[in-house]
Structures are given as C-alpha cells and as structure tokens.
Amino acid sequence: MMGMKVAKHVDQLRDIIRFWRGQGLKIGFVPTMGYLHEGHQSLIRRAAEENDKVVVSVFVNQMQFGPNEDFDAYPRDFDRDCQKCEEAGADLVFHPDNEDMYEEDFITYVDMTGLTQGLCGKTRPIHFRGVCTIVTKLFNLVTPDRAYFGQKDAQQLAVITRMARDLNMNIEIIGCPIVREDDGLAKSSRNTYLSAEEREAALVLSKALRAAKEKIEAGEKSAEVIQNFLKEAIETEPLAKVDYASAVTWPALEEKEYMEGEMLVAVAVYIGKTRLIDNVIVDIAE
Numbered sequence: 001m002m003g004m005k006v007a008k009h010v011d012q013l014r015d016i017i018r019f020w021r022g023q024g025l026k027i028g029f030v031p032t033m034g035y036l037h038e039g040h041q042s043l044i045r046r047a048a049e050e051n052d053k054v055v056v057s058v059f060v061n062q063m064q065f066g067p068n069e070d071f072d073a074y075p076r077d078f079d080r081d082c083q084k085c086e087e088a089g090a091d092l093v094f095h096p097d098n099e100d101m102y103e104e105d106f107i108t109y110v111d112m113t114g115l116t117q118g119l120c121g122k123t124r125p126i127h128f129r130g131v132c133t134i135v136t137k138l139f140n141l142v143t144p145d146r147a148y149f150g151q152k153d154a155q156q157l158a159v160i161t162r163m164a165r166d167l168n169m170n171i172e173i174i175g176c177p178i179v180r181e182d183d184g185l186a187k188s189s190r191n192t193y194l195s196a197e198e199r200e201a202a203l204v205l206s207k208a209l210r211a212a213k214e215k216i217e218a219g220e221k222s223a224e225v226i227q228n229f230l231k232e233a234i235e236t237e238p239l240a241k242v243d244y245a246s247a248v249t250w251p252a253l254e255e256k257e258y259m260e261g262e263m264l265v266a267v268a269v270y271i272g273k274t275r276l277i278d279n280v281i282v283d284i285a286e
C-alpha cells in the first residue's frame with residue numbers, strides 16, 4: 001500500500017489493520033484530538049522510526065470535556081491535520097464521527113481511582129474517565145504494539161501507562177518530551193485561543209517552572225516551598241490565575257513533604273479564559 005490512507009469508519013480501519021497484521025507488521029499509534037502541531041509530529045516521527053506502520057487518530061472526544069469546557073470551541077482542521085500526519089510519516093489517519101465511536105445507548109466506561117484525582121482531576125473530575133474510555137476503545141480498534149503520548153499531559157501519560165499495565169493491554173506506552181516554541185511556551189492546540197497579549201503572558205508558565213527547577217537543583221527539597229514559589233512567580237503576571245501548582249512523585253503522583261527521586265513539577269494556569277498546563281520532571285539529587 002502506497003501513500004497515507006484515511007479511514008472514517010471502524011470497519012475500514014479494521015480491514016487495514018488486519019491486512020498489516022497478516023504481514024506481521026509492527027504498528028505504532030498516536031491518538032490525538034487533531035489541530036496537530038510540532039508536538040504531535042514529534043510523536044508520529046518517533047512512531048515511524050520504531051514501527052513498520054503508524055496510525056494517527058483524530059477525534060475530539062466529547063466524553064473527556066466537562067459541561068463548561070471548550071468542546072465546541074476546540075480547534076479543528078482535518079485537511080491541515082492530514083498534511084501534518086503525512087509530512088511526519090503516518091500511514092493511516094483514523095477520523096471517526098461521534099456516532100462511529102459511541103452508540104446512542106453506550107454505557108461502558110473505563111475509570112481509574114487514585115492517579116486521576118489530583119492535579120487536573122480536581123478541576124476536571126470527569127476528564128480521565130473520558131480519556132481512559134476513548135483510549136481503550138482506540139487501543140481495541142488499532143491493536144498497536146506501541147502507543148505514543150506527550151509528556152506535556154504528564155498526568156494523562158501516567159494514567160494511560162497504569163491503565164495499560166492494570167488491564168494487561170500488552171501495549172508499550174511511550175512518553176515523549178515536551179516540544180516548546182523558541183521562547184519556551186509548550187506547544188498546545190489551545191495556544192490558538194490566546195490573544196497577542198495573552199500569548200506573551202503565557203510565558204509565565206515555562207519561566208516559573210524553569211526557576212522552580214533551578215531552585216530544586218540548588219538544593220530545595222520542600223514540596224510546599226516549591227509550590228508556593230511557583231504560585232507567587234505565576235501570580236506576578238496580571239493575566240494569570242493559578243489552578244494548581246504541584247510537586248508530586250513521578251509517575252505515582254503522590255504528595256510528599258520532602259521531595260526525593262523523580263518528581264513531577266506541574267502547573268495549570270488560566271490565561272484569561274484559556275487553561276494551559278506545563279510541567280518538568282526533576283530528578284532530586286540524594
């Protein structure tokens with residue numbers, strides 16, 4: 001098969017996967033909600049290096065959005081997404097409609113306790129149930145050998161890794177580094193919501209995280225000190241409102257008074273109406 005394919009329906013996807021499987025090919029998978037940027041492309045490129053075939057899904061999954069969140073406004077441009085997928089080495093884009101993924105009487109969910117309750121789970125209580133459910137469905141359809149997720153959504157990466165382990169999914173979950181703009185802003189489809197003034201203000205996330213990392217590397221071990229330091233640094237920016245600033249163990253996401261081992265230092269910040277997240281993983285010296 002030559003050139004990138006697009007499957008709109010479950011049956012079309014399954015036929016292609018069956019054909020590849022028959023040839024003994026390894027399949028890498030990059031699930032996305034579209035409006036692709038360099039971050040997604042880095043996942044697709046990595047998947048293309050490590051597998052024979054790469055499937056990218058483009059599906060804005062309403063189930064993971066709260067009632068007052070940005071499902072309707074979420075940016076969509078499928079033609080542009082296809083170009084970006086092809087450029088990065090994808091073989092197949094799966095772009096189902098809502099009706100293809102969810103029957104009207106759909107009632108089965110994949111839910112997780114613990115890991116999903118802190119950080120983003122506090123303000124987005126139904127988010128990870130939606131993510132775990134759609135990712136399980138996509139895994140069942142694509143049956144990948146490896147699946148690729150960005151570390152920008154660090155909690156999502158930890159949750160999916162644990163879900164794959166807990167449910168014996170036999171899929172290798174691969175976390176890939178955050179891709180940033182030249183000035184440090186983490187790439188995100190939601191950056192398109194920002195006005196010029198907000199775009200400038202959004203730099204406060206990566207700047208505060210960089211300063212917190214330096215503070216930790218200089219010897220600070222108290223999680224509370226780092227959390228307060230982050231909050232104060234972010235609140236120097238008048239357009240910013242902190243949702244959370246946390247330092248938790250990685251990848252168990254547990255709170256600790258004194259940081260040790262690998263720690264996830266993560267923030268969620270409203271810049272105007274747009275909620276942005278960013279993080280660094282820091283290895284605390286003994």
Ligand code: PAF
Pocket residue numbers: 031032033059061064131134135153156
């Ligand atoms: O990270 C995302 O874009 C989404 O949460 C995912 C994994 C594609 C599930 O809808």
